[in-house]
Amino acid sequence: xxxxxxxxxxxxxxxxxxxxxxxxxHNRMGPPFYQNFIDAFKLYSKTSAIHxxxxxxxxxxxxxxxxxxxxxxxPVLIPGGDSWYNSWFTNMNASGDLIFLIYIMVFGSLxxxxxxxxxxxxxxxxxxxxxxxxxxxxxxxxxxALVALMISYKTTSIVDFINIQQETGTWLMFSHPLxxxxxILAMLxxxxxxxxxxxGAPTELASGPVSENGGKxxxxxxxxxxxxxxxxLTLFVDLFMGGAENLVILVVKTFALYxxxxxxxxxxxxxxxxxxxxxxxxxxxxxxxxxxxYAVIF
Amino acid sequence: MDMLTLILVIxxxxxxxxxxxNKLNSVLGDLLFxxxxxxxxxxxxxxxxxxxxxxxxALGLTLTWGLSPLSYLFSLVVVGLAILLAIYSVPFxxxxxxxxxFYFNFTLSIMSMLGILVSKDWISFFIFWEIMTWSSYLxxxxxxxxxxxVGIKYFVFSAIGAYAMLMAMVIMxxxxxxxxxxxxxxxxxxxxxxxxxxxxxxxxVAFGVKSALMPLHVWAPGAYSNAPMAYTSVFSGxxxxxxxxxxxLVMVTMINQLPEGTLIRDIIAWLGxxxxxxxxxxxxxxxxGKKLLxxxxxxxxxxxxxGVAIGTPLAMLAxxxxxxxxxxxxxxxxxxxxxxxxxxxxxDFREINGLIRKMPWTFISALLSIIALAGIxxxxxxxxxxxxxxxxxxxxxxxxVILLFFASTAGxxxxxxxxxxxxxxxxxxxxxxxxxxxxxxxxxxxxLALGTFVLGxxxxxxxxxxxxxxxxxxxxATGGLLWTDSVLFSQWGNVVTLQPILYAIISVFVFFAIFxxxxxxxxxxxxxxxxxxxxSGEIPKEWENLTFKVNFFQPFERAIEPFLKRxxxxxxxxxxxxxxxxxxFTRRVYTGNxxxxxxxxxxxxxxxLLFRVNLFG
Numbered sequence: 001x002x003x004x005x006x007x008x009x010x011x012x013x014x015x016x017x018x019x020x021x022x023x024x025x026h027n028r029m030g031p032p033f034y035q036n037f038i039d040a041f042k043l044y045s046k047t048s049a050i051h052x053x054x055x056x057x058x059x060x061x062x063x064x065x066x067x068x069x070x071x072x073x074x075p076v077l078i079p080g081g082d083s084w085y086n087s088w089f090t091n092m093n094a095s096g097d098l099i100f101l102i103y104i105m106v107f108g109s110l111x112x113x114x115x116x117x118x119x120x121x122x123x124x125x126x127x128x129x130x131x132x133x134x135x136x137x138x139x140x141x142x143x144x145a146l147v148a149l150m151i152s153y154k155t156t157s158i159v160d161f162i163n164i165q166q167e168t169g170t171w172l173m174f175s176h177p178l179x180x181x182x183x184i185l186a187m188l189x190x191x192x193x194x195x196x197x198x199x200g201a202p203t204e205l206a207s208g209p210v211s212e213n214g215g216k217x218x219x220x221x222x223x224x225x226x227x228x229x230x231x232x233l234t235l236f237v238d239l240f241m242g243g244a245e246n247l248v249i250l251v252v253k254t255f256a257l258y259x260x261x262x263x264x265x266x267x268x269x270x271x272x273x274x275x276x277x278x279x280x281x282x283x284x285x286x287x288x289x290x291x292x293x294y295a296v297i298f
Numbered sequence: 299m300d301m302l303t304l305i306l307v308i309x310x311x312x313x314x315x316x317x318x319x320n321k322l323n324s325v326l327g328d329l330l331f332x333x334x335x336x337x338x339x340x341x342x343x344x345x346x347x348x349x350x351x352x353x354x355x356a357l358g359l360t361l362t363w364g365l366s367p368l369s370y371l372f373s374l375v376v377v378g379l380a381i382l383l384a385i386y387s388v389p390f391x392x393x394x395x396x397x398x399x400f401y402f403n404f405t406l407s408i409m410s411m412l413g414i415l416v417s418k419d420w421i422s423f424f425i426f427w428e429i430m431t432w433s434s435y436l437x438x439x440x441x442x443x444x445x446x447x448v449g450i451k452y453f454v455f456s457a458i459g460a461y462a463m464l465m466a467m468v469i470m471x472x473x474x475x476x477x478x479x480x481x482x483x484x485x486x487x488x489x490x491x492x493x494x495x496x497x498x499x500x501x502x503v504a505f506g507v508k509s510a511l512m513p514l515h516v517w518a519p520g521a522y523s524n525a526p527m528a529y530t531s532v533f534s535g536x537x538x539x540x541x542x543x544x545x546x547l548v549m550v551t552m553i554n555q556l557p558e559g560t561l562i563r564d565i566i567a568w569l570g571x572x573x574x575x576x577x578x579x580x581x582x583x584x585x586x587g588k589k590l591l592x593x594x595x596x597x598x599x600x601x602x603x604x605g606v607a608i609g610t611p612l613a614m615l616a617x618x619x620x621x622x623x624x625x626x627x628x629x630x631x632x633x634x635x636x637x638x639x640x641x642x643x644x645x646d647f648r649e650i651n652g653l654i655r656k657m658p659w660t661f662i663s664a665l666l667s668i669i670a671l672a673g674i675x676x677x678x679x680x681x682x683x684x685x686x687x688x689x690x691x692x693x694x695x696x697x698x699v700i701l702l703f704f705a706s707t708a709g710x711x712x713x714x715x716x717x718x719x720x721x722x723x724x725x726x727x728x729x730x731x732x733x734x735x736x737x738x739x740x741x742x743x744x745x746l747a748l749g750t751f752v753l754g755x756x757x758x759x760x761x762x763x764x765x766x767x768x769x770x771x772x773x774x775a776t777g778g779l780l781w782t783d784s785v786l787f788s789q790w791g792n793v794v795t796l797q798p799i800l801y802a803i804i805s806v807f808v809f810f811a812i813f814x815x816x817x818x819x820x821x822x823x824x825x826x827x828x829x830x831x832x833x834s835g836e837i838p839k840e841w842e843n844l845t846f847k848v849n850f851f852q853p854f855e856r857a858i859e860p861f862l863k864r865x866x867x868x869x870x871x872x873x874x875x876x877x878x879x880x881x882x883f884t885r886r887v888y889t890g891n892x893x894x895x896x897x898x899x900x901x902x903x904x905x906x907l908l909f910r911v912n913l914f915g
Contacts, residue, residue, distance in 0.1 A: 050826040053655055055722075061810040068806045069799070099687050100675060100794055102703075106710060107674045113714055114665075117722030118654060120828025122846040125718060129846075132711050133854035139707040144700055150691055157793075212831060216814050273853030281857075292696050 004227070007071055010251065011226025012036040017255075018262050025266045036226070040219055048215040052119045059115015060213070060220035066108025067227040073101050074235050077250065078162055078243045097156040098146055101235070102139075108224065109135070119212040130273045131192075131199040137280035138189030138196075144288025145183035148295040149176060149239065158235070162243040173240040178291035180240050184260060185284040189276070190232060193265030196276050233257055301345045302352050302363050302416060308338040309409030313402045320398035328388045331401040335384035335408060339377045342412065348766075351418065362418040362478065367770040369415040371618060371763050372543050375625045376415065376536045380408045382742035383629070387528040389738040390636055394526075396440055403440075404529060406433040407537065414540050419477045420467045427463065427504075427540075431456045434537060437525045448520035455517045459507035466500040469493060483551035498552040501544065502566070509541030510596045511566075511603055512573040513866045519580075522592035527636030530588070534595040534632065535625035542599070542621060545606055546614075550771045554609075567607035571698045574600030574705040579858055581712040582851050587635045587645045587720065590712055591628070594671065597705060598624050604702065605686050610693055611773050615781075616685035618764045619757065623678040623750060627667040630746035631716075634664045637735035637743070638720055647719030648847045652828060654721040656732045659740045661721050666747035668713045670754070673706055676800040678753035684786060684794060715850055723845035724828045724838075755800045757781065 016033040023030025051057065109131060116124035149172065150156050153164055165171055173180045189196045213221060233254040237244060241257070244250035271279065312334025320327025351364035365373070387404065391397045406429060413426030435456070439449040470482045473489045486494065503514070510518040522530050545566075553559040577597035584590040598620070605617025637660050638653065639645050654661050666677065673683040683706065690699040734740065753760055761781050781787060786794045829838055838844050849855075855862065889895075906913065 048823050050830065051823050052826065052828055052831075055654060057814045058811060060814060061807050064810045065803055065807045069803055072802060097794060099684055100680075100799075103674055103680055103683070106672070106707075110669075110672070110674070110710065110714065114717065114722065117718045118828075119831060120652070120722075120724040120845070121831045122724075122844045125723065125846040125850075128714065128718075129711075129851055130853060132714060133851060133857070136704070136707045136711065136854065137857075140700065140704055143703045147691065147696055147699060151694075151696060156688065156691070220810060220814060274857040277854065277857040296696070 003071055003076055004068060006076065006247070007227045007230040008223055010254070011228075011230040012040065012223070014229065014255065014258055015226055018258070021262065022266050025263075036222070040222055043215060043219040043222065046215040048213075048217060052212075055114055055118035056213075056217070057115075059111050059113075059118065060217050060224070062111020062114070063108040063224045064220055066104055066106075066111065067224040067231065069104050069107075070101060070231045071227060073097075073104070073158075074231055075159055075162065075238060075243070076234055077247070078166070078245055098150070098158060099156055101158075102143070102146075105228075106135070108228070112221070115217075116212070121212050124212065127199055133273050134189060134196060134199060134276050137277035138186045138284075141182045141280055141284035141288045142186035142190070144285065144292060145179040145186065146239075148179040148182075148288070148291040151292065152176065152295040152298075158238050161239050165242040171240060171242045176291065176295065178287055178294050182284055182288040182291050183236070183240065185287070186280070187232070187236065188261050188264065189280060191229065191261045191265075193261045194268040195265070195271045197265070198270055198273055198276065229258075230254070300352050301341065302365075303354060305338040305341050305346075306409055306413060308341070309334065309405055309412070312338070313405035313409070316405065317398045317402040320401060324397065327398060327401060331405070332384055332388065334401075334405050335380050339381050339408075342373070342377055359421055360419070361422040363413075363416040363422065364418050365416055367763070367766040368543070368546065371767045372539055372621070373412060373415050374763065375539060375622055376408065376411045379532050379535050379625055379629050382745060383528055383531050383633075386531075386633055386636070386739050386742045389736040390528045390640060391526070399436065399440060400526060400529070403433040403437045404532070407437070407529075407532060411536055411540060415543065418479055420470070420479060420482070421477050423479070424460070424463060424467060428460060430537065430540065431460060434521075434525070434529075434533060437529045437533070438521045439524070440526060444520075445524060448517075448524050452517040452521040455507050455514060459504035459514075462500040463504035466497045466504075470497060479547070483547075486552050486555055494552075494556060495558065498548050498556070498562070501548045501552075502562075505541040505544035505548065507541070509538045509545065509599050509603065510573075511541075511569055511599070512576060512596075515573065515577070515596050516867045516870055518596050519589050519592040522595060523586065523588035527588070527632050527639060530592075531629040531632040531636075534592070535629040538595065538599055539621050539625065542602055542606065542617075545603065546771065549606060549609065563607045563609060567604050567695065567698060570600045570603030570607055571701040571705075572600070573597065574604065575701050575708070576861075578705045578708045578712065579861060582708060582715065583855055583862065584712075585647050585850075587638070587647065587716060590716060591631055591635060594709070594712060595624075595628055597709070598628070598671075600705070601683075601686065601702065604698065605689070608689060608693055608695065610689050611768065612685055613689035613693070614768055614773065615761070615764060616682045616689055618767065619678075619685070619760060620682035622760055623670065623682055623753060626746045626749050626753075627670040627679065630663050630667040630743050630750075631671070633739065633743045633746075634660050634667070634720075637739050640739070641732050641735055642729060647715070647850070650720055651723045651729060651843070651845050651847075652721070652725035653729065653732060655725070656729070657721075657734050659744060660735055663740070663743035663747040664717060664721065666751060668717055670747075670750040672710055672713045676751075676754045676796065676803055678750040678757065681754060681757045681786065681796070711851060711854065719847065719850075723847070724843060726843055726845075727840070755796050757786070757796070 013033065013036070016031070016036040019035060020030045020033050109128075113128040113132070116128060149161065153161065155161070161172065168175070192199055234250070236257055237250065237253045241253050244253055312330065316327055316330040316334050319330040346365050348365050348367055348370050351362060354361045354363065384404075387400070391400055394400075410426045410430035410433060414423060414430065417423040417426060431453075435449060435453050438452055439445040467477070470489075471477055473493060474482055474485050476482065476485075489497070507514045507517075522534055525533055549563070553562055556562070574597045577593045577600060581590050581593035581597065584593060602617045602620050602624070605613045605620065635645055637657070638650065641657065642650055642653075644650060670677040670679040673679040687699055687702065690696075690702070758781060786796070829840065831838070
């Protein structure tokens with residue numbers, strides 16, 4: 001429970017800070033960093049006037065399930081660390097491993113796709129097809145990076161990766177640089193910032209899930225998005241940057257990592273879907289193959 | 299006459315009696331059909347014990363039948379699908395023509411599949427294999443479009459496989475002197491070296507054709523989509539698994555004893571992985587639900603073949619689990635398509651829209667089955683996929699695991715296409731008349747879909763029979779090592795505990811569903827149709843159909859275009875056309891002119907006279 005609150009607050013704050021940074025880079029003022037909370041509260045307090053059927057309700061629920069269950073599987077803080085609040089953040093990370101995590105992350109987008117399809121908005125369907133196609137694109141290098149790590153250390157449990165980094169003292173970022181580069185390139189696709197934001201970009205689709213869902217639905221979608229961003233960042237930190245002993249280090253590391261896709265995305269144009277898919281199957285896959293070779297040989 | 303023979307006789311007799319009864323009276327035909335399938339299936343479940351053996355002496359041959367633990371596992375699939383699909387077929391075939399032929403071939407297929415599973419000697423195996431082939435062929439050409447081409451393709455490929463098997467059988471008999479399966483497997487080493495490689499390859503061709511392994515898969519999309527949907531569930535759910543059954547037998551007995559065994563296993567594993575990936579990509583491009591599911595079946599068989607070919611205990615567990623689960627969710631999905639076809643008259647995605655509120659139970663079955671197909675927890679598909687990936691990584695098949703991951707991720711695309719194509723999108727007035735499918739069709743669908751749900755959390759229900767089967771073919775016990783109640787292990791000690799995850803998922807889901815629902819009801823959120831949307835600030839008119847269906851995955855298809863251009867079907871067609879040209883040329887011998895024939899006779903006599911010394915000594 002505490003994990004969820006942490007993820008929610010941190011995720012929303014990051015979203016707000018990113019909006020501020022994006023605005024400043026674009027030479028405008030931008031909203032205050034707590035804007036996301038104001039938006040969430042406003043959306044929560046509004047009532048939706050219409051709905052399009054039962055699936056419309058269940059779509060955002062699926063999305064939230066995916067985010068929260070992923071959150072439960074990823075260890076937020078290093079277990080057994082020496083902070084007084086560490087026990088608040090223990091979750092079910094002993095119940096699932098990396099492969100399970102990959103699959104549960106997809107569950108949400110499927111649910112959202114169903115809810116969006118129920119609304120009958122054709123732009124939602126277009127957005128979904130683009131999103132799914134892109135996902136096939138970035139999953140390949142992402143899985144390659146993970147497989148490279150799994151081969152080297154003969155485990156698929158995230159807690160084991162944290163422990164290995166604690167024992168050897170070096171972060172996996174430095175001992176497996178090729179895997180890290182592949183994972184970063186895949187992460188650009190995962191976060192859906194430019195150049196891979198064709199899925200929900202307002203100039204591409206004039207409407208879609210964001211316009212059809214209001215009130216409680218949009219609140220759920222927004223908070224799920226923030227939680228999910230936090231989950232992905234924490235997963236990266238756990239795998240490549242040695243985990244976090246306490247909350248301050250966690251915030252610092254995840255924020256530093258988050259800046260990579262954000263800063264790259266602010267100044268990038270957008271790829272078409274097939275260009276994005278072909279990009280991911282090009283250099284990132286090649287580097288991923290090198291990472292696997294490196295893991296096999298060394 | 300003991301139980302096994304009695305069961306097979308009831309099936310055979312029931313088929314004939316049903317066909318005759320259907321000619322008399324339609325309802326009588328229905329009742330006889332249900333009796334012909336359900337009664338012997340019930341007898342099979344209750345009366346046959348694993349390990350019992352019977353013999354039948356006929357025409358100077360001794361046929362031996364018995365149920366082994368491995369056969370028991372596959373027979374669960376066959377009998378379960380038979381009962382549920384018999385119940386489904388009666389309302390499905392209501393009012394259609396050629397009902398008698400359908401019932402006849404259906405019952406014969408079930409009988410032949412059970413016969414294959416209980417055969418302990420090659421002759422009965424071959425007899426039942428052939429009955430299975432031609433009864434399914436008759437189903438494929440029952441009705442539908444372009445039956446000629448599709449049927450011929452299916453029959454030619456099945457014949458190639460069957461004659462390969464026949465050749466292998468005869469060679470084995472001449473070398474080892476026996477037709478019994480156990481004898482040929484145990485005395486395998488006594489054959490000469492070339493035969494030791496040739497026999498398994500021939501058998502693998504036979505079984506590969508049936509399980510649609512690439513490049514022998516080209517008959518599958520046409521055959522699966524042309525057969526009536528009630529039969530395609532059995533076709534793809536149980537019939538293709540007969541190929542897997544044969545492959546397991548060949549792999550664990552013959553190929554394990556070969557020094558080149560690992561090479562053959564690797565080749566088969568790579569073919570299986572390639573099948574999974576390529577079939578998934580082809581499924582994404584299909585616009586007809588039947589063809590999409592057909593290609594998806596070919597892809598899932600690829601997964602199973604990879605598991606069987608890798609051969610470690612975890613991989614075999616994964617493959618056998620997927621065998622049963624695939625029969626469940628694919629059977630349910632084909633039933634969904636059949637229900638939609640019956641209610642709307644078409645199965646093309648580009649024509650049907652928005653059936654979700656009109657056929658809710660069908661949608662729920664489809665949703666659960668699609669989630670199982672995609673391999674998403676907490677349903678059963680995830681269990682098999684998890685075990686398969688773990689097995690591959692621990693067996694150092696890294697590139698193969700990447701290929702399978704790619705196939706799974708691309709699988710999400712056609713899963714969404716299936717759901718969106720039939721159930722989502724805008725609701726059009728032309729489909730306002732559609733009602734839910736009859737109860738007899740809905741209940742089997744739902745049962746299979748819910749079965750995947752149960753197996754996802756309690757996979758040990760299935761692991762016990764699988765464990766017995768694996769121990770029978772020579773593996774060590776896996777219980778307690780690779781799985782206990784609701785917990786999966788891998789060799790490295792990584793764990794997935796399924797029950798807490800399921801409860802977590804359900805509780806979060808219910809919480810948020812209520813959260814969204816409650817406020818809505820209090821604030822009187824009213825239902826509006828899908829026409830009342832705010833697309834670009836305009837509200838679509840009644841006659842505008844704004845559903846996005848055509849070229850659904852065009853960006854993705856553009857991205858994989860170089861792959862889609864290469865089809866092995868073209869090579870087969872070219873080969874077939876070349877043969878036809880050759881036959882055209884050879885046909886010219888028959889000129890129809892009596893004087894030419896006279897010349898032929900005189901030339902032949904002249905040849906005989908010239909070479910009479912060499913020919914007749």
